[in-house]
Amino acid sequence: MRIDLPFGGRQMSIALPDGIPVRLLRPAPVEPHPDPEAAVRKALDHPIGSPLLEEMARPGQRVALIVDDITRPTPVALVLPEVLRRLSRAGVRSTDVTIVIALGSHRPMLPEEIARHLGKAAAGYRVVQSDAYDEAQFENLGFSQLGIPVQIHRTVLESDLRVAIGNIVPHSDAGWGGGAKIVFPGVAGLRSIAALHLRGGEGPPTAFGSDITPVRMDIEALVAEIGLHFIVNTVLTGQGQLYRVVAGHFLAAHRRGVGYAKEVFGIAIPEAMEAALINAYPAELDFWQASKALFAGVRIVRPGGRMLLVAPCPEGFGPHPMFGHYLGLPSATLAALVERGEAEEPIAAGGALLVAKIRDLFSVAIYSPGLTEGQITAMGFEPVRDPQAWLARLGVGELAAITHGGETCPYISGRE
CATH class of the missing domain: 3.40.50.11440 (LarA, N-terminal domain)
Incomplete structure (x- = not known):
């Protein structure tokens, strides 16, 4: 199965692994207003x-x-x-x-x-x-x-x-x-x-x-x-x-x-998944925006499961360069820094606090041409050079593929 993902103004085509049931999660195909x-x-x-x-x-x-x-x-x-x-x-x-x-x-x-x-x-x-x-x-x-x-x-x-x-x-x-x-x-x-x-x-x-x-x-x-x-x-x-x-x-x-x-964006699935491929679109300008797509995965991936976030991030970390630095700190250290009011850039620290909780609950990998492998590793995430190869090695029994992670709101049936 092959899917095309909107990615930095183009379409990125990815072949999903054979033999793994894939649940494709995308915005509902509603009709746009004619006028x-x-x-x-x-x-x-x-x-x-x-x-x-x-x-x-x-x-x-x-x-x-x-x-x-x-x-x-x-x-x-x-x-x-x-x-x-x-x-x-x-x-x-x-x-x-x-x-x-x-x-x-x-x-x-x-x-x-x-x-x-x-x-x-x-x-x-x-x-x-x-x-x-x-x-x-x-x-x-x-x-x-x-x-x-x-x-x-x-x-x-x-x-x-x-x-x-x-x-x-x-x-x-x-x-x-x-x-x-x-x-x-x-x-x-x-x-x-x-x-x-x-x-x-x-x-x-x-x-x-x-x-x-x-x-x-x-x-x-x-x-x-x-x-x-x-x-x-x-x-x-x-x-x-x-x-x-x-x-x-x-x-x-x-x-x-x-x-x-x-x-449009509320998508029900019957049960939680082992892993998810999450495309950050349309929140893809920088990692400050793109990291929001991880929250879509939180709603449907089992704790301890795996996520792969793909995002171009042409503007790198975006308006908060300390965001990556704070994500590189152990969660307890970051929380203590915030509690003492010692964060040099509090906005970035607050955002990092929330994303760090996702990192601690799940195994998160990132493919992003706008970030270096060193930057991704320093944040505690797994850097990925080839999303398709990463998926081929995944070894799980099921996979969700979220095409519009920046705005899709999937949920488990009966929990909403």
């Missing part, structure tokens, strides 16, 4: 739990229009024109609208990336990037219910109307992306993001695809206080085409969207 622009208009015409956007907007209001960055597949250029049209129809001047790119702790986007991500409709509008490393951009608002320090971008706080465009896929800490998460940690400062990742790293590596998690609840309680007035969230097919759009209240619309996302 994406009409789907956006319909969602905005029928908001969930909220008035129409054009009824909420008023002339003279300052509007913060928050969008995510290129690490997310959100079709911002599809949604943005209709949102801007409705704001204009309500009397909001273009000079009163600021498009805020929610970088979280990711690198700034290049001008050409911004132009491609936002599309032509953004021309003439003020665009700012939320740079977590620039303290001057943020205002301190105390602490969340979990005790996380809250720093939010001043442009967002100073606006009268806050609108967000995002996408819904599984997430390792918050259960699902989208909704309130674009505000916190999307437009939060470094101390906020670091503390949030550290708190997520304290829990088990099983939040991926969960409806409610402690981190999700904390985020939503905080954003309810700050105020996120309207969201537009998309759900895509496994091929990146539009499947559904939801709009309205940041809680009610998001919950509806999670239901749609489960139709």
